[in-house]
Amino acid sequence: MQGFALYPFDPPGDVAARRDELRAWLAVNQPQGDIVARANCWASFDADFSRALGAAGYVGMTLPARYGGGDRHPLERYVVIEELLAAGAPVGAHWIADRQTGPLILRYGSEEQRERYLPGIAKGELYACIGLSEPGAGSDLAAVRTTARETAAGWRINGQKIWTTGAHFSHIMLALVRSEEGSERGAGLSQLLIDLDTPGITIRPIIDMAGHHDFNEVFFDDVLVPHGALVGTRGQGWQQVTAELGLERSGPERYLSSHALLAALIDAAGADPDPAVASLIGELAAEMWTLRRLSMSTAAKLAAGEDPMVEASVVKELGNAFEQDMPRRVQAIVTSGWDDPDDLARLLRALLIASPSFSLRGGTREVIRGIIARGLGLR
Amino acid sequence: MSAAREMLCDTARAVFAEAAPAGMGPIEEAGFALLLVPEDAGGFGGDWGDVNAVLQIAGVVVPDLPVAELIVNDALQPAATVSLMAGAMGQALALSIEHVNTRQQFGRPLGKFQAVQQSLAVMACEVRAVEAAAAALAARLDAVGLDVAAAEFEIAATKLRANRAVGVVTAIAHQVHGAIGFTREYELSRVTIPLMRWRGAHGNDAYWAQLLGRQVAEFGGKGLWEALTAR
Numbered sequence: 001m002q003g004f005a006l007y008p009f010d011p012p013g014d015v016a017a018r019r020d021e022l023r024a025w026l027a028v029n030q031p032q033g034d035i036v037a038r039a040n041c042w043a044s045f046d047a048d049f050s051r052a053l054g055a056a057g058y059v060g061m062t063l064p065a066r067y068g069g070g071d072r073h074p075l076e077r078y079v080v081i082e083e084l085l086a087a088g089a090p091v092g093a094h095w096i097a098d099r100q101t102g103p104l105i106l107r108y109g110s111e112e113q114r115e116r117y118l119p120g121i122a123k124g125e126l127y128a129c130i131g132l133s134e135p136g137a138g139s140d141l142a143a144v145r146t147t148a149r150e151t152a153a154g155w156r157i158n159g160q161k162i163w164t165t166g167a168h169f170s171h172i173m174l175a176l177v178r179s180e181e182g183s184e185r186g187a188g189l190s191q192l193l194i195d196l197d198t199p200g201i202t203i204r205p206i207i208d209m210a211g212h213h214d215f216n217e218v219f220f221d222d223v224l225v226p227h228g229a230l231v232g233t234r235g236q237g238w239q240q241v242t243a244e245l246g247l248e249r250s251g252p253e254r255y256l257s258s259h260a261l262l263a264a265l266i267d268a269a270g271a272d273p274d275p276a277v278a279s280l281i282g283e284l285a286a287e288m289w290t291l292r293r294l295s296m297s298t299a300a301k302l303a304a305g306e307d308p309m310v311e312a313s314v315v316k317e318l319g320n321a322f323e324q325d326m327p328r329r330v331q332a333i334v335t336s337g338w339d340d341p342d343d344l345a346r347l348l349r350a351l352l353i354a355s356p357s358f359s360l361r362g363g364t365r366e367v368i369r370g371i372i373a374r375g376l377g378l379r
Numbered sequence: 380m381s382a383a384r385e386m387l388c389d390t391a392r393a394v395f396a397e398a399a400p401a402g403m404g405p406i407e408e409a410g411f412a413l414l415l416v417p418e419d420a421g422g423f424g425g426d427w428g429d430v431n432a433v434l435q436i437a438g439v440v441v442p443d444l445p446v447a448e449l450i451v452n453d454a455l456q457p458a459a460t461v462s463l464m465a466g467a468m469g470q471a472l473a474l475s476i477e478h479v480n481t482r483q484q485f486g487r488p489l490g491k492f493q494a495v496q497q498s499l500a501v502m503a504c505e506v507r508a509v510e511a512a513a514a515a516l517a518a519r520l521d522a523v524g525l526d527v528a529a530a531e532f533e534i535a536a537t538k539l540r541a542n543r544a545v546g547v548v549t550a551i552a553h554q555v556h557g558a559i560g561f562t563r564e565y566e567l568s569r570v571t572i573p574l575m576r577w578r579g580a581h582g583n584d585a586y587w588a589q590l591l592g593r594q595v596a597e598f599g600g601k602g603l604w605e606a607l608t609a610r
Binding site for chain 2: 005006016019082083086259262263264265266267269270271272273275277278279280281282283285286287288289290291292293294297311314317318366368369370372373375376377378379
């Protein structure tokens, strides 16, 4: 237990030079629109920006070159991702395809699936969503009931997904479905890659409390997809999904969602801040520095082929608490009014409203703490 | 951990166990004062990674002896205190896990109750954060040759982070232990009382938060990120 070691974060190449290149590229290419779009920016959709980012080689970086990828090391990608998030770049359109679906198709997909989907993902033009939650299967994901039956013509899908982020602009959904009749819980599930323009799919918006359209309901009414839509091994969907969820928990997006607010607070405070504001900035900076080190170490472990499930959950738990508490703590100390037109006030209001979702998405706080408890040997 | 550091830690465990009842004598005799002294000057030639590992053990086994004062100079005491704290927090967590897996109430171990599991998960996150911060501070100190001024940001961030973890860690450790943890006989207080003491020693929360906050204010909003990624 003692002497918990940090895994060295050591990407190949000249990292400082790569950072400078990306910062210079962002200075030219990042949209200079509303500053509020820089908060929680991995939910900000901008197709033009995603395409430009892909053309510059910053999407699908870890995919092999033969599929249009960059053949880069996972930690080179990590550096790019943290720079994009710290800058508040609108990466929401291609985010899930780049982070999750692309690597999963590479790992479990057929050659046909790789050739069909990966080049578009690496261009930042093909967007994906994840079909996990259902009305009766939220935190209890193993309760999934959407069925897929294998017929002579292909897989026939019936059921409903919900809280599907980006389904309305995505081209494909990677869905967890019950492929084996009469199966229960984690057994008998499979992953299908579904083109969302297939007949029988209905996508309805759910507007969130911030007034945004991020998530959706997706209905499947006798939807027929080819046999080749199966990803990985039939009946192994649960194992594949659990591995996938582990990958998405420890990235820099778990603590940087509110970074634009911290930067605005520091700028508003000036070089000689009020002592109470200086204290808050100091506390936030200490937490952020610690989280970044933890997240980098976990990424390095993942890149080395280890499975730091518990550490990844620790990053998510602490990171979400940090980015969720920050707006509340900033509001407690600044004099901004709710409707003030300045940047700090507008970022603050947007993040106060967005922040309840931070400890829901990607696994609720309670589920994450349960995973940590299991890692401690308590379950 | 390197083989040399493993051996160093084994020695530290053995010597500190002897020192726990006997006082500083065995630690001085074993030459721990030479840990950071270069080999060509007759010392052990260790780095801050070694100091971090040794002091984490000291924080558990001999929290009341001035081991940090023996090994490092005054300017590095805040950094040394963080290592003591990380060790003590790890021990508080280990004792808590052991207790809830052993103690039965309502017909099952306390650790089977979700409320207890969730509390310990919160505590484990704080402990991991402090351990990670201590390790990251060690990497920085070793990269700058123990230049305290060059590592001021990391020292401030780490001590502040450790201070802020103490309340969560001690509160949950005591809560899950119940009355037995509040006795003089049981070993939990041998790490929780030192943790409370170290929180106020070598810079309390206000001191480091002011220092760090003013430094970051000089960086500016964009400059904070540039400074973090440049180090």
